[in-house]
Amino acid sequence: MKAFAKLGVAILMGGAAALASAQDHQHAARGADGAHETAATSAAAALTEGEVRKIDKEAGKITLRHGEIKNLNMAAMTMVLRVQDPAMLDQVQVGDKLRFAAERVNGAVTIVQMQKAE
Numbered sequence: 185m186k187a188f189a190k191l192g193v194a195i196l197m198g199g200a201a202a203l204a205s206a207q208d209h210q211h212a213a214r215g216a217d218g219a220h221e222t223a224a225t226s227a228a229a230a231l232t233e234g235e236v237r238k239i240d241k242e243a244g245k246i247t248l249r250h251g252e253i254k255n256l257n258m259a260a261m262t263m264v265l266r267v268q269d270p271a272m273l274d275q276v277q278v279g280d281k282l283r284f285a286a287e288r289v290n291g292a293v294t295i296v297q298m299q300k301a302e
């Protein structure tokens with residue numbers, strides 16, 4: 185019985201720690217959002233890593249598996265993004281790793297800066 189009780193406490197503490205870290209994450213996300221206006225000029229310092237999954241030059245769109253996009257409050261995922269300039273798509277191929285900056289333009293997540301990562 186004692187062992188079970190200890191195990192129960194350990195699980196409870198583990199749960200509390202997970203909850204605490206989730207709350208920390210939300211605080212961090214809110215802080216980033218609040219700083220959005222002042223952070224706009226330093227977007228180059230906040231590039232997100234991505235990997236090219238699909239390129240649609242005619243539509244000016246690219247499918248990326250991307251890391252967290254802090255300025256958009258977006259978690260890592262695979263999604264379709266617009267590119268500000270279709271010529272950006274000439275620099276990359278499916279499978280390439282890249283770094284990019286994205287902003288919401290007319291409701292669509294749009295890549296405004298892109299560079300290949302080694």
Ligand SMILES: [Cu+2]
Nearest residue numbers: 258261262263
């Ligand atoms: Cu996304």
